[in-house]
Amino acid sequence: MTMNRAQLIRAGVTAAFLSLTWFAYTQTQAPKLTINKVKEDLYEIEGDGGNVGVLVTSEGVILIDDKFEQDHDAIIAQVKSVTAQPIKYILSTHYHGDHSGGNAKFLPTAEIISTSMARARIVAQKADGTAKTEPGRIAFNPEMSVFLGGKEVRARFMGRGHTDGDAIIYFPQLKTIHTGDLMAGASPLIDYPGGGSIVEWTRTLDEAMKLDFDTVIPGHGPVTTKAGLKTYRDNVEKLRNSVSAMVKAGKSQGEIATFLQAEYKWAPNSLNIQWSLPGFMTELK
Numbered sequence: 563m564t565m566n567r568a569q570l571i572r573a574g575v576t577a578a579f580l581s582l583t584w585f586a587y588t589q590t591q592a593p594k595l596t597i598n599k600v601k602e603d604l605y606e607i608e609g610d611g612g613n614v615g616v617l618v619t620s621e622g623v624i625l626i627d628d629k630f631e632q633d634h635d636a637i638i639a640q641v642k643s644v645t646a647q648p649i650k651y652i653l654s655t656h657y658h659g660d661h662s663g664g665n666a667k668f669l670p671t672a673e674i675i676s677t678s679m680a681r682a683r684i685v686a687q688k689a690d691g692t693a694k695t696e697p698g699r700i701a702f703n704p705e706m707s708v709f710l711g712g713k714e715v716r717a718r719f720m721g722r723g724h725t726d727g728d729a730i731i732y733f734p735q736l737k738t739i740h741t742g743d744l745m746a747g748a749s750p751l752i753d754y755p756g757g758g759s760i761v762e763w764t765r766t767l768d769e770a771m772k773l774d775f776d777t778v779i780p781g782h783g784p785v786t787t788k789a790g791l792k793t794y795r796d797n798v799e800k801l802r803n804s805v806s807a808m809v810k811a812g813k814s815q816g817e818i819a820t821f822l823q824a825e826y827k828w829a830p831n832s833l834n835i836q837w838s839l840p841g842f843m844t845e846l847k
């Protein structure tokens with residue numbers, strides 16, 4: 563069958579539309595990352611997934627977290643834009659796929675280090691078929707340091723919060739910390755299925771506040787100060803007190819969901835509603 567002119571135009575328009583749609587699709591799929599300088603030899607990569615910390619030393623690069631697997635090439639490109647040094651270590655703040663999803667692709671060439679609790683979560687997910695990443699070869703609890711090129715990066719488990727295995731990463735010479743998702747977004751996401759706790763969360767941040775630092779790379783969102791972290795910590799306490807009062811007054815889970823959707827803009831099908839809300843009903847009784 564041969565196409566007449568109208569059919570040819572329609573086919574052409576359809577092809578053009580499909581290629582435009584494909585272009586838009588691939589553009590939204592290809593992660594757009596940006597790298598920002600935080601301190602001398604310390605950068606952070608934002609966009610798609612959690613913030614990646616980048617410490618450059620004369621003996622190699624130490625990353626904090628590695629976003630999703632799809633971000634692997636873009637992370638490497640961003641690191642190459644500031645140094646020719648290879649990525650040698652990745653300190654992982656927690657097991658979530660938007661922070662440790664790149665592990666599989668980095669494992670052949672870098673050591674990935676996490677708390678034993680975070681590692682155990684990934685191992686358990688591999689066993690039940692839900693894992694979106696691979697566990698690292700090195701695990702610790704409660705603290706470890708990497709010394710490279712005359713610089714130290716310290717990782718410490720300071721207590722439960724977002725999960726049961728969050729590491730706070732400390733760059734002592736640069737007076738900077740990376741909080742993982744212990745600071746992320748406008749309000750806390752408590753992964754109760756992953757061992758999180760809103761009761762412990764503020765205590766954990768109080769421990770972190772004892773460190774000597776002035777700059778904070780949060781798990782998501784812009785770089786901030788120690789005062790910014792204190793404000794976030796106080797907001798976690800305020801949310802907890804509001805919800806705790808409602809639970810103790812016998813309010814239903816539905817009533818508390820309505821409150822959180824109105825006051826904290828928690829979306830109805832969000833992970834906050836799926837993970838945090840049912841946990842509140844038992845932890846804040």
Ligand SMILES: [Zn+2]
Nearest residue numbers: 656658724743
């Ligand atoms: Zn997370």
